[in-house]
Amino acid sequence: MVKRLLCLLLASQAADAVRCRVTKHAHLAVGKDPSTSMTISFTSSDCGHDLWSSFASPVGVVEIGEIKTNLGRYVMGQTPPNQYNATLRGGGLYTSDHFHHILVGGLKPSTKYYYRCSALIPQKEVSREQKKEVDTLEDSHRLLHDIDTVATGSFVTGPPPGEIPKGGLKFAMIGDLGQTNEATRTMKYLQANKEDIDAIILAGDLAYPNANPKRWDIWFDLMDGFSVFHEVSLQIATGNHDVDITDESGQIFTAYENRFQMPAILPAIRKPSLGFNEKIPRVPYPLEYDYGNAYYAFTYGIARHVVVSSYSNFDPGSKQYTWLADELESIDRSVTPWLLVTIHVPIYNTFCKHRKDVQVIKAREHLEPLFVKHHVNIVFSGHVHAYMRTKNVAFGELKDTAPVYIIAGDGGRQARSPFFNAEPEKWVASRDGTIFGFGTIQIFNHTHVKWDWVHTGVASHLNTWGKDQNITFPHGEKDAVYLENQYLLAQVS
Numbered sequence: 001m002v003k004r005l006l007c008l009l010l011a012s013q014a015a016d017a018v019r020c021r022v023t024k025h026a027h028l029a030v031g032k033d034p035s036t037s038m039t040i041s042f043t044s045s046d047c048g049h050d051l052w053s054s055f056a057s058p059v060g061v062v063e064i065g066e067i068k069t070n071l072g073r074y075v076m077g078q079t080p081p082n083q084y085n086a087t088l089r090g091g092g093l094y095t096s097d098h099f100h101h102i103l104v105g106g107l108k109p110s111t112k113y114y115y116r117c118s119a120l121i122p123q124k125e126v127s128r129e130q131k132k133e134v135d136t137l138e139d140s141h142r143l144l145h146d147i148d149t150v151a152t153g154s155f156v157t158g159p160p161p162g163e164i165p166k167g168g169l170k171f172a173m174i175g176d177l178g179q180t181n182e183a184t185r186t187m188k189y190l191q192a193n194k195e196d197i198d199a200i201i202l203a204g205d206l207a208y209p210n211a212n213p214k215r216w217d218i219w220f221d222l223m224d225g226f227s228v229f230h231e232v233s234l235q236i237a238t239g240n241h242d243v244d245i246t247d248e249s250g251q252i253f254t255a256y257e258n259r260f261q262m263p264a265i266l267p268a269i270r271k272p273s274l275g276f277n278e279k280i281p282r283v284p285y286p287l288e289y290d291y292g293n294a295y296y297a298f299t300y301g302i303a304r305h306v307v308v309s310s311y312s313n314f315d316p317g318s319k320q321y322t323w324l325a326d327e328l329e330s331i332d333r334s335v336t337p338w339l340l341v342t343i344h345v346p347i348y349n350t351f352c353k354h355r356k357d358v359q360v361i362k363a364r365e366h367l368e369p370l371f372v373k374h375h376v377n378i379v380f381s382g383h384v385h386a387y388m389r390t391k392n393v394a395f396g397e398l399k400d401t402a403p404v405y406i407i408a409g410d411g412g413r414q415a416r417s418p419f420f421n422a423e424p425e426k427w428v429a430s431r432d433g434t435i436f437g438f439g440t441i442q443i444f445n446h447t448h449v450k451w452d453w454v455h456t457g458v459a460s461h462l463n464t465w466g467k468d469q470n471i472t473f474p475h476g477e478k479d480a481v482y483l484e485n486q487y488l489l490a491q492v493s
Contacts, residue, residue: 020044020058020098020119025220026151028233030199032263034158034300035109038233039261040064042151043097043220044081044119057081058119060100068114068154077102081119082258086213087247094213094246101261109160117151153230158198159301162335164445169301170196171340172232174438175203175382175409176239179219182436183412185456187226189438194228197440199300203382204239204310204344208413209255211246216255236260237307238294239344239382240283243273250274252287253294260293262307265323268292285358286313295320297327303443304336306376308343310359310383314366321366328374333487337446339376341403343367346381348390348405350424350431351417352466354383368395371403375487378441378451382409386417386433387453389479392486393427401490404483408439408453415459418466419473432476434459447488453479 022045031037044058057080065071081098088094100119107113159165172190177183190200207219223229242256250272257268271288294309306327314320331339345359347368354360371379372394387410394402410432417433424431436457442450455478463473 020121021046023117023119023151024224025097026117026153026230027220027223027260028153028155028230029235029260029262030158030233030298030300031103031105032298033161034199034233034298035160036107036157037103037105038107038113038155038157039101039103039263040115040117040153041099041101041259041261042117043099045097057083058098058100058121060102061118061120062102062104062115063118064104064113064115066111066113071114071116075102075104084254084258086254088213089211096213096258097217099258103261107157109157109163110165112154112156114154115152151230153227155231155233156198161299162302164302164443168445169198169303169443171300171303171441172197172200172438173203173342173380173406173408173441174200174411175344175380175407176205176385176413177202177411178205178208178413179215179222180412180414182415182457184222186412186436186438187223187228189454189456191226191228194232197228197232199233199235200228201305201342201380202234202236203342203380203408204237205241205382205409205413206236206239207255208241209244209246210241211244213246213255216259220259234260235298235305235307235342236262236293237342237344238309238311240311243283243287243311245273253289257292262293262296263298264292265296266291268294282357283311283359285311285362286315286318287311288313290319295323299336301443302336302446303338303340304331306339306341308341308367310344310363314362316366324367325370328370328376331374337485337487338443338449339374339487340441341371341376341379343379343381345383346388346405346407347371347379348388348393348427349384349407350388350420350428351384351386351407351433352420353385353417355420357383375401375490376403377449377483377486379403379405380439381405381407382411383407384409384417385414386410386431387435387437387476387479388431389429389451389453389481390427391429396427398427401486401493403486404451406439406451408437410436411438412436415457416461418464418469420466422465422467422471429481430476430479433463434461434475447485449483449485451479451481451483
């Protein structure tokens with residue numbers, strides 16, 4: 001049966017329908033249950049003159065199915081696409097493309113799906129009830145497929161909660177990517193190994209826009225050159241360079257909230273931060289930013305991922321702290337024995353840089369006790385443009401049941417951070433400030449994982465000591481280690 005909504009958008013308009021001739025920048029994020037849902041995000045542009053002179057916004061459409069040549073199912077955006085304006089440095093107004101985020105539910109676990117993204121401008125209002133009726137339509141192909149550039153891709157849904165595939169799970173962990181030659185090299189490594197990666201965790205500082213929204217577009221253009229980003233979900237923890245205040249209004253996280261859609265707890269709450277801009281070296285604490293893409297959690301097989309916002313309030317009694325404490329308390333470790341936290345700022349840091357950031361000091365004061373209490377397995381961070389892995393550590397002391405802390409802020413932006421002490425602290429297992437790369441966590445079962453630090457490039461300089469730059473140390477060696485589940489160790493100790 002031909003469903004009514006696309007008939008309204010297509011058949012009733014015939015050749016006069018206004019369609020967006022370009023859809024691009026496709027990327028993915030898991031839904032609340034990664035085994036049955038996925039958010040497909042993309043942009044639309046070149047939608048005809050009527051778009052820019054009327055109130056009409058394009059309606060996003062995702063065609064999806066298990067067979068690449070016969071997608072079969074149509075899902076439409078249930079809300080209008082996002083769009084924003086910004087003032088450019090030196091004058092001029094920036095108007096973004098339209099950002100579509102279409103949540104596709106009712107999927108089968110551990111199943112490969114193919115998708116295609118389109119956008120049309122309705123010539124009459126379409127009700128929410130009609131949108132919900134869309135499922136299949138045989139007569140839609142003529143207008144949906146008459147597009148100059150189209151975003152396409154595929155993905156595999158996650159396993160059901162508590163289950164692990166025969167080959168295990170693998171997550172790529174990256175911090176401070178940027179859009180440099182080294183960032184491109186990191187993307188190439190991800191592309192070459194995309195079949196093995198279940199999700200990519202980005203620990204903040206993505207595009208380094210420097211108050212220029214066009215740099216976000218360029219970053220996504222760069223990402224478009226690698227199909228891994230159209231096929232593997234991107235789960236993001238916001239960084240200081242993602243605050244991205246572009247003008248005197250003080251609006252924060254505008255691009256981040258418009259361009260991405262994580263599995264939100266509630267709609268975002270954002271208030272301007274006046275008197276702060278990109279020229280100020282440290283972000284004030286706290287910014288008024290809660291929910292939305294700020295902090296969230298999801299279950300992927302036998303792993304529970306918790307993403308924390310360094311730049312929202314996490315003092316006791318705050319919205320984020322209350323949510324985090326409740327979230328950690330509620331996790332059933334018999335279902336998800338592996339608990340992985342991502343936060344941009346590092347709680348443990350062997351390097352000179354970012355040691356005095358108020359967010360770092362507050363995280364050590366308020367968050368480390370929670371992580372120790374609930375036997376978090378790994379806390380992954382970026383922010384410092386270097387690599388570090390700790391031993392199991394709690395409040396500065398070695399303890400077998402305590403978390404491991406990893407800094408992997410060497411994704412592409414830079415790899416240059418002097419050591420704070422010439423001799424590594426007793427809790428340091430590996431450290432380097434000269435090598436670009438990213439990490440992977442491979443989960444085999446309830447008891448063991450393997451951490452790998454993947455080298456993607458080497459800087460020309462050697463490691464140095466902050467107190468005397470003339471004292472140098474060789475480049476770091478590869479770091480690969482098997483880790484035992486601290487939570488399970490705590491149960492038998």
